Amino acid sequence: MPVIEAHGLRKNFGTTLALDGVDLRVEEGRILGLIGPNGAGKTTALNAILGLTPYQGELRVLGRDPWSARDQLMCDVSFIADVAVLPRWARVSSLLDYVAGVHPRFDRAKAESFLARTTIRQRSKVRELSKGMVTQLHLALVMAIDARLLVLDEPTLGLDILYRKQFYDSLLNDYYDRSRTIVVTTHQVEEVEHLLTDLMFIDRGRIVLACSMDELESRYVEVSVNPDKLAAGRALKPIHERQLLGRSVLLFDKVDRQQLAALGEVRTPSIADLFVAIIGMGGQNAAQGVA
Amino acid sequence: MNTQSNTLSDSFEAQRAAPAVMTATQPLYWSIRRELWENRWIVIGQLAVAGVYLFAYLISLRHLRSPAWQVPAHHMEMVAAPYDIAAGLMMGTLILMSLFYSADALHGERRDRSILFWKSLPVSDLTTVLAKAGVLLVVLPLLTFTVTVAMHVIMLLLNSVVLAANGMSVVSLWRELGIFRVWTQLLYHLLTAHALWPFPVFCWLLLVSGWARRATLLWAALPVVAIAGIEKLVFNSTYFIALVGRRLIGGSAPIDITHGDMFPLGSMTHLTPLRFLGAPGLWMGLLFAAACLVVAMRLRRYQGPI
Numbered sequence: 001m002p003v004i005e006a007h008g009l010r011k012n013f014g015t016t017l018a019l020d021g022v023d024l025r026v027e028e029g030r031i032l033g034l035i036g037p038n039g040a041g042k043t044t045a046l047n048a049i050l051g052l053t054p055y056q057g058e059l060r061v062l063g064r065d066p067w068s069a070r071d072q073l074m075c076d077v078s079f080i081a082d083v084a085v086l087p088r089w090a091r092v093s094s095l096l097d098y099v100a101g102v103h104p105r106f107d108r109a110k111a112e113s114f115l116a117r118t119t120i121r122q123r124s125k126v127r128e129l130s131k132g133m134v135t136q137l138h139l140a141l142v143m144a145i146d147a148r149l150l151v152l153d154e155p156t157l158g159l160d161i162l163y164r165k166q167f168y169d170s171l172l173n174d175y176y177d178r179s180r181t182i183v184v185t186t187h188q189v190e191e192v193e194h195l196l197t198d199l200m201f202i203d204r205g206r207i208v209l210a211c212s213m214d215e216l217e218s219r220y221v222e223v224s225v226n227p228d229k230l231a232a233g234r235a236l237k238p239i240h241e242r243q244l245l246g247r248s249v250l251l252f253d254k255v256d257r258q259q260l261a262a263l264g265e266v267r268t269p270s271i272a273d274l275f276v277a278i279i280g281m282g283g284q285n286a287a288q289g290v291a
Numbered sequence: 292m293n294t295q296s297n298t299l300s301d302s303f304e305a306q307r308a309a310p311a312v313m314t315a316t317q318p319l320y321w322s323i324r325r326e327l328w329e330n331r332w333i334v335i336g337q338l339a340v341a342g343v344y345l346f347a348y349l350i351s352l353r354h355l356r357s358p359a360w361q362v363p364a365h366h367m368e369m370v371a372a373p374y375d376i377a378a379g380l381m382m383g384t385l386i387l388m389s390l391f392y393s394a395d396a397l398h399g400e401r402r403d404r405s406i407l408f409w410k411s412l413p414v415s416d417l418t419t420v421l422a423k424a425g426v427l428l429v430v431l432p433l434l435t436f437t438v439t440v441a442m443h444v445i446m447l448l449l450n451s452v453v454l455a456a457n458g459m460s461v462v463s464l465w466r467e468l469g470i471f472r473v474w475t476q477l478l479y480h481l482l483t484a485h486a487l488w489p490f491p492v493f494c495w496l497l498l499v500s501g502w503a504r505r506a507t508l509l510w511a512a513l514p515v516v517a518i519a520g521i522e523k524l525v526f527n528s529t530y531f532i533a534l535v536g537r538r539l540i541g542g543s544a545p546i547d548i549t550h551g552d553m554f555p556l557g558s559m560t561h562l563t564p565l566r567f568l569g570a571p572g573l574w575m576g577l578l579f580a581a582a583c584l585v586v587a588m589r590l591r592r593y594q595g596p597i
Contacts, residue, residue: 047595050410050411052407052410052595053593053595054593070410070415070592071413071414071415071416071418072413073413074410074411074412074413074414075310075413078411079411080411081404081407081408081411082407084404085404085405085406085407085408085596086405086408087329087400087403087405087408088403088405089328089329089331090328090329091328094324094328097321097324098321098324098325099412101317101318101320101321101324102313102317102318102321102322102412102413102414103412103413104310104311104312104313104413105310105311106311138408146310
């Protein structure tokens with residue numbers, strides 16, 4: 001049963017097409033990374049899922065239409081939009097009071113025990129906290145909500161490495177339990193790579209890649225080709241070629257791994273490499289098209 | 292919602308622990324609490340004005356020794372005046388507070404991006420807008436009433452001490468002032484003249500605060516100035532601007548001003564709730580206010596951070 005299901009999702013701002021017929025299906029218990037360049041439509045897609053923006057096409061989140069039933073949907077969906085959305089005037093304790101007051105699935109004791117592990121004091125105001133602490137606070141609030149779906153839009157933007165690592169560690173260790181679903185967008189792909197179960201690339205309002213991480217491993221292979229095998233490698237039609245330390249690195253889609261092993265050193269590409277290969281390639285094609 | 296989606300949500304529900312029981316009014320209650328936390332200045336501002344006035348009153352009490360006080364007719368008038376001035380001052384403060392509060396009501400959360408946090412919680416746009424309207428209609432006037440009554444009590448105590456020290460009658464002071472009658476009139480006047488009557492003006496500001504990206508008060512004033520200008524040019528009259536002005540300061544016939552006594556708390560004033568509730572102007576105004584709130588609610592649904 002899908003947590004999110006979209007067919008032909010479209011959204012335009014004036015003449016700009018932010019979402020151009022997106023089809024999407026996210027099953028329960030998945031951790032989906034939505035990756036794309038700036039302005040690709042990531043945030044628009046998330047906003048549609050969260051009921052923050054109207055859209056054309058069909059979209060169901062937990063069986064509901066997010067635009068017409070945002071407030072009911074938010075009983076089962078949590079989101080962290082980016083690091084700076086907690087009201088700066090609020091005290092930590094009053095935020096806890098408020099969320100406990102309006103959210104039927106908020107466990108205040110849980111939030112307090114998360115906060116006890118940080119240096120955040122309940123009497124502090126949000127404006128007195130550092131950026132990293134505000135994120136910790138938001139995460140503590142969200143993790144204490146028993147939600148089905150958690151949406152994270154660039155949750156660690158502007159944080160230092162320690163806070164970023166801690167953020168994803170808490171999420172995996174204290175929150176994720178295989179029955180919850182998480183959708184995350186970020187530019188720091190290397191940090192989420194190991195926790196994703198599914199990957200989706202979005203570019204200019206279209207989904208250009210959608211696969212599970214298992215599928216990715218079996219489908220894409222990167223080969224650091226021995227110089228004498230380069231011609232043979234190119235004959236197998238790599239989808240991308242780059243230079244690394246004087247050697248050519250070729251990326252293949254759906255080519256037999258055994259066959260490629262003969263060409264040189266074989267490995268599974270990182271998401272970043274795949275991103276450059278697929279989105280970068282699209283960019284080049286588009287540039288050629290324009291020219 | 293169709294049956295299929297209901298089954299879907301139901302099967303999601305079935306796998307989880309039951310949520311905490313929550314009454315329908317709870318989100319509204321907490322939204323009003325949020326307004327008071329967010330706009331602490333509406334409390335602090337009133338207390339500050341009251342504090343300054345009480346200080347000035349304390350200084351003025353030394354004039355009680357002057358010979359003029361020995362004449363009974365002058366006596367009550369001079370003793371009573373500061374109580375009326377205190378009430379009038381707090382009414383003026385209330386008008387200003389309501390204006391600035393409503394002009395920022397739906398703007399602040401968009402400006403500081405916190406709208407994304409508020410919208411991530413199961414609180415509808417209707418509840419949020421109603422909470423803001425509730426602050427204007429009930430919370431602010433009651434706050435002003437409480438502060439004014441507290442001022443009056445402190446003034447009475449100070450006054451009694453000074454009178455007693457000068458060998459004058461404290462009992463006659465309390466009797467002549469008729470303070471409980473004054474408080475009843477004050478409460479009535481605040482809820483009618485300064486809440487229900489100007490409510491359409493505040494709701495208009497609330498609407499504009501949900502639409503304008505900046506300078507809310509200017510945008511809100513623009514159509515008023517434009518209509519007034521056209522009216523002046525075409526009909527050479529100033530009916531519209533006078534109407535808006537009277538709405539804002541709460542000065543209009545149906546409220547409570549009778550016998551030409553302009554000060555609402557004077558002894559000649561009578562409460563005329565039936566006349567007030569029967570005034571077509573009140574209901575037309577409230578209809579306009581309701582329309583503004585509906586638009587404000589729709590706007591909030593579409594708006595994100597600025």
